[in-house]
Amino acid sequence: MIAPERIQDYHIKWKHLQDAMHKSGTDGCLVASGINLFYLTGVFYSGYCYLPAEGEPWFFVKRPNGLDGDHVVYIRKPEQLPELFQEKGIPLPGKLMLEADELTYTEYTRLQNALQPKETMNATTLLRLVRRVKTPWEIEQIRLCARQHEAVYAEIPSCYRRGMTDLQLQFEIERRMRLHGSLGLFRAFGPNMDIFMGSILAGENAEAPSPFDFALGGAGMNASCPLGANGTLLTDGMAVMVDMAGNYSPYMTDMTRVYSVGTLSDDAYRAHQVSIHIHDEIARVARPGTACADLYNLSLRIATDEGLAPNFMGTKQQAKFVGHGVGLQINELPVLTPRSKEVLEEHMVFALEPKFVLPGIGAVGIENTYLVTSQGVEKLTNAPEEVIRLDA
Amino acid sequence: MIAPERIQDYHIKWKHLQDAMHKSGTDGCLVASGINLFYLTGVFYSGYCYLPAEGEPWFFVKRPNGLDGDHVVYIRKPEQLPELFQEKGIPLPGKLMLEADELTYTEYTRLQNALQPKETMNATTLLRLVRRVKTPWEIEQIRLCARQHEAVYAEIPSCYRRGMTDLQLQFEIERRMRLHGSLGLFRAFGPNMDIFMGSILAGENAEAPSPFDFALGGAGMNASCPLGANGTLLTDGMAVMVDMAGNYSPYMTDMTRVYSVGTLSDDAYRAHQVSIHIHDEIARVARPGTACADLYNLSLRIATDEGLAPNFMGTKQQAKFVGHGVGLQINELPVLTPRSKEVLEEHMVFALEPKFVLPGIGAVGIENTYLVTSQGVEKLTNAPEEVIRLDA
Numbered sequence: 001m002i003a004p005e006r007i008q009d010y011h012i013k014w015k016h017l018q019d020a021m022h023k024s025g026t027d028g029c030l031v032a033s034g035i036n037l038f039y040l041t042g043v044f045y046s047g048y049c050y051l052p053a054e055g056e057p058w059f060f061v062k063r064p065n066g067l068d069g070d071h072v073v074y075i076r077k078p079e080q081l082p083e084l085f086q087e088k089g090i091p092l093p094g095k096l097m098l099e100a101d102e103l104t105y106t107e108y109t110r111l112q113n114a115l116q117p118k119e120t121m122n123a124t125t126l127l128r129l130v131r132r133v134k135t136p137w138e139i140e141q142i143r144l145c146a147r148q149h150e151a152v153y154a155e156i157p158s159c160y161r162r163g164m165t166d167l168q169l170q171f172e173i174e175r176r177m178r179l180h181g182s183l184g185l186f187r188a189f190g191p192n193m194d195i196f197m198g199s200i201l202a203g204e205n206a207e208a209p210s211p212f213d214f215a216l217g218g219a220g221m222n223a224s225c226p227l228g229a230n231g232t233l234l235t236d237g238m239a240v241m242v243d244m245a246g247n248y249s250p251y252m253t254d255m256t257r258v259y260s261v262g263t264l265s266d267d268a269y270r271a272h273q274v275s276i277h278i279h280d281e282i283a284r285v286a287r288p289g290t291a292c293a294d295l296y297n298l299s300l301r302i303a304t305d306e307g308l309a310p311n312f313m314g315t316k317q318q319a320k321f322v323g324h325g326v327g328l329q330i331n332e333l334p335v336l337t338p339r340s341k342e343v344l345e346e347h348m349v350f351a352l353e354p355k356f357v358l359p360g361i362g363a364v365g366i367e368n369t370y371l372v373t374s375q376g377v378e379k380l381t382n383a384p385e386e387v388i389r390l391d392a
Numbered sequence: 393m394i395a396p397e398r399i400q401d402y403h404i405k406w407k408h409l410q411d412a413m414h415k416s417g418t419d420g421c422l423v424a425s426g427i428n429l430f431y432l433t434g435v436f437y438s439g440y441c442y443l444p445a446e447g448e449p450w451f452f453v454k455r456p457n458g459l460d461g462d463h464v465v466y467i468r469k470p471e472q473l474p475e476l477f478q479e480k481g482i483p484l485p486g487k488l489m490l491e492a493d494e495l496t497y498t499e500y501t502r503l504q505n506a507l508q509p510k511e512t513m514n515a516t517t518l519l520r521l522v523r524r525v526k527t528p529w530e531i532e533q534i535r536l537c538a539r540q541h542e543a544v545y546a547e548i549p550s551c552y553r554r555g556m557t558d559l560q561l562q563f564e565i566e567r568r569m570r571l572h573g574s575l576g577l578f579r580a581f582g583p584n585m586d587i588f589m590g591s592i593l594a595g596e597n598a599e600a601p602s603p604f605d606f607a608l609g610g611a612g613m614n615a616s617c618p619l620g621a622n623g624t625l626l627t628d629g630m631a632v633m634v635d636m637a638g639n640y641s642p643y644m645t646d647m648t649r650v651y652s653v654g655t656l657s658d659d660a661y662r663a664h665q666v667s668i669h670i671h672d673e674i675a676r677v678a679r680p681g682t683a684c685a686d687l688y689n690l691s692l693r694i695a696t697d698e699g700l701a702p703n704f705m706g707t708k709q710q711a712k713f714v715g716h717g718v719g720l721q722i723n724e725l726p727v728l729t730p731r732s733k734e735v736l737e738e739h740m741v742f743a744l745e746p747k748f749v750l751p752g753i754g755a756v757g758i759e760n761t762y763l764v765t766s767q768g769v770e771k772l773t774n775a776p777e778e779v780i781r782l783d784a
Contacts, residue, residue: 034584034603044618046584046603064601064609064618065709098497104583105492105500106514122498171570178563184588185617191496192426192438196576209456211426211438217456224642224720225577226436226456250616317457328616 001059001069006042009137013040014051017130021053027093028052029123030111033102035187035328036127038250043067047075050090058090078114092116097123101190128189132325132333133347134251139371141251142326142349146369146380148180148248149255153383156242156259160390166202166229166240167221173200173244186245189329198244199228206241206363209317213331215353216241216314216363236262239362240390241355245330246369246381254326254351255381256367259390268364271356272387274306275365278322278354279385287376292340296322299354300338311356323352326369348372349380393451393461398434401529405432406443408522413445419485420444421515422503425494427579427720428519430642435459439467442482450482470506484508489515493582520581524717524725525739526643531763533643534718534741538761538772540572540640541647545775548634548651552782558594558621558632559613565592565636578637579644581721590636591620598633598755601709605723607745608633608706608755628654631754632782633747637722638761638773646718646743647773648759651782660756663748664779666698667757670714670746671777679768684732688714691746692730703748715744718761740764741772 002010017040021029031037031049038044040051041059045067048060060075061067073084085092096117098108101124112120134142152173159172174197178184186195193212201218210217210227219230234240238261246253258272278299286295299322303312313319325332326349334342334350344350353367366385370377394402409432413421423429423441430436432449439453452467453459465476477484488509490500493516504512526534544565551564566589570576578587585604593610602609602619611622626632630653638645650664670691678687691714695704705711717724718741726734726742736742745759758777762769 032583034586038616042615044584044586044603044616046605063603063605063709066601100497103497105490105495105497106516107583108497124498171567174570175563175567178566181613183614183617185586191424191499192436194426194436194577209458211436211455213438213455222575222642223434224430224436225575250614317455 001043001067001072002041006137009135010041012135013130014057016133017051017127018053020126020130021097024121024126026053026095026097026121027091029097029126030115031099031123031127032107032111033099036099036102039127039131039328048078048081052090052093058088060084078111081114094118095121097121097126099123099127101125128333131327133345134327134349138251138327139347139349141249142253142369142371142380145246145249145251146253149246149253149381150383152176152180152244153242153255153257156257157388157390157392162391164234166200166205166232166234169234169240170197170200170229173242177244181248182245183247183250186247187329189331193331194225195227196225200240200242200244201228201363202232202234202240203238203362204360205230205232206357207315207359209314215319215321215355216357217317234261234390237264237361239264239268239358239364239387241363243367250328252326252330253369253381254330254353254367255369255383256353256355256365257383257385258364258366258387260387261390264361264387268358268361269387271308271311271358272364274302274308275354275356276385278302279352279366279368282352283370283377283379286344286370286372288344288346288372288374290344292334292336292342292344293338296336296338296340303354303356308356311358313355315357315359322354323350325350344372346372346374393435393459393464394433398529401527402433404527405522406449408525409443409519410445412518412522413489416513416518418445418487418489418513419483421489421518422507423491423515423519424499424503425491428491428494431519431523431720440470440473444482444485450480452476470503473506486510487513489513489518491515491519493517520725523719525737526719526741530643530719531739531741533641534645534761534763534772537638537641537643538645541638541645541773542775544568544572544636545634545647545649548649549780549782549784554783556626558592558597558624558626561626561632562589562592562621565634569636573640574637575639575642578639579721581723585723586617587619588617592632592634592636593620593755594624594626594632595630595754596752597622597624598749599707599751601706607711607713607747608749609709626653626782629656629753631656631660631750631756631779633755635759642720644718644722645761645773646722646745646759647761647775648745648747648757649775649777650756650758650779652779653782656753656779660750660753661779663700663703663750664756666694666700667746667748668777670694671744671758671760674744675762675769675771678736678762678764680736680738680764680766682736684726684728684734684736685730688728688730688732695746695748700748703750705747707749707751714746715742717742736764738764738766
């Protein structure tokens, strides 16, 4: 079932998860969400993966037909699990991990009733912690993604035509993305995080508050998905913030750049430089052991010193984070918030996005994705960082 | 909070849900999923909508900032609900409905702990039943969607260039979709139903089984989303089935048409005609009161009589339904399955998609969306139904 050339990568992941399970004294972890099944197997299937605290995982598959390999067992419904465990000689877990933040109440309780563990714990929490630290193959996938992300951003000025709306610009960028291999699907963790291919914000729309937990808002093109571009006509003096998805491999990158129609006000260029300065300062201090809260506080302090606190991460509604992990989902751990207890570890990958909203103009500031190395951080998304004129 | 010109529509929905609540003897329904909040309010927000068995609903909003109107109450966390209920004079529900198939285990149990009802029931089940029957405004939205869906399909032949892959054709159709107002986001009910903008199947890829619960499969462009087009080069004698999303309003239509490169084998044209014949037969018999199981069985009987049972709804993996409700999500109720207990009701909207997979050639058959009227059904998606040559 698992591609032979990938097996080493999955051994690393299983070991990492088992180490974490030992610390919490659990007997096994049963995964049923598509994203975690893919994380643990490289295959997107309907069914379950059971990882015992010791030994190899078992793959219980409902669909698709035709998967084979060691430890692959076809199953119709979760109520068959106890008899299949018995048949295969897998001890029933007393203390079981289930994905409490990913499975619906119905799915979770059905698995609980089927397996009757003495105790259940939250596999989502544990998997999100494990997934923070990327394996060599995952890092390679992220690097491949970054190359395409950069190539598409290089084409953005050629997507612009005078008289366009933000949506028309976005449609053209979406096309370039797909031609460069964008997988389309843009996965986020948690409920109500709807987004399509990313976000473009221009002019007043940058201030529009959104229900979602993304860094900035925007009214969107319809009330059914209130985020991002809303049909704003791109006119002189407007900042156009492009934060389109880096989904060119299953492992994503996150990158924001700012474009302008004509020139912007001096304040806008200054605020943009402050964002770049925050990046430089964070890249200077961040390394394994750095507290994520310190990185947020450093960003806010620089913004405040520059008189930009009222514009930092929004105006009418301000996000309380300045960065986040990226991987299979766009909002992984760690999160750079003032109250975070997390510290950076080698091979974490996070996006940093200190942004400023300027009423009437739009949003400025950049976002890059960084890999935490043994000594510091490495910038993975390399593209010109100054504001680029679309109508040059 | 609710647009004044829409208030009548929401009164119909609340009344319909309250009638259903009375039948099950519940005191109130607390909705927290984005999709059901949008259904009940027309606003996508983070928070809750509480509909008591009698009277008007209450809107508890976390985000976005700035919503106002009668019965709008800002809230930070669900634990505040009891004190806010008391403050507003809302009786605490003894028998409470929560969305057991939409909320995660953590969200559901947190609401349960906050409100301490004597009993909880499944709001998802009830809302899915209520949402089957569309209001006049919803039907109007579906009609608007159908017009754009048809307009895009009329452009499909002009998207084709000789030597294209299925993905390249899809990217060009996606662009036309967006220019015609496609909202991008394509919502499905349930876990692990990942899809991006729809599906194109050509040649052998039509046989590839998928983990998802869509009618047909396809390997997809990456293991992280195994559905639909996979880079197949479009060559002579190949059927190209286009089932791209009809998401031009929040309320969707579903439509499939088949194109060819060169001419197809006689068998392929014959199977395509059988699909059209199934549509005609179902359109002739379907009306309020018709059992959904009968519609499935009628389809299968015609397919079997024509010797096409082994090709019906797949080959290596066959879907066990031939149609489904559409609305805010692409897989609503009713579902046309052999075991369905549902019967058609006036103002239900469903898609019918009898399809045949022909090894080596691709998939043939059409899909249309129908509105159940007082007397029968009305076809909402009108576009030529024969196989259309791309290289004509």
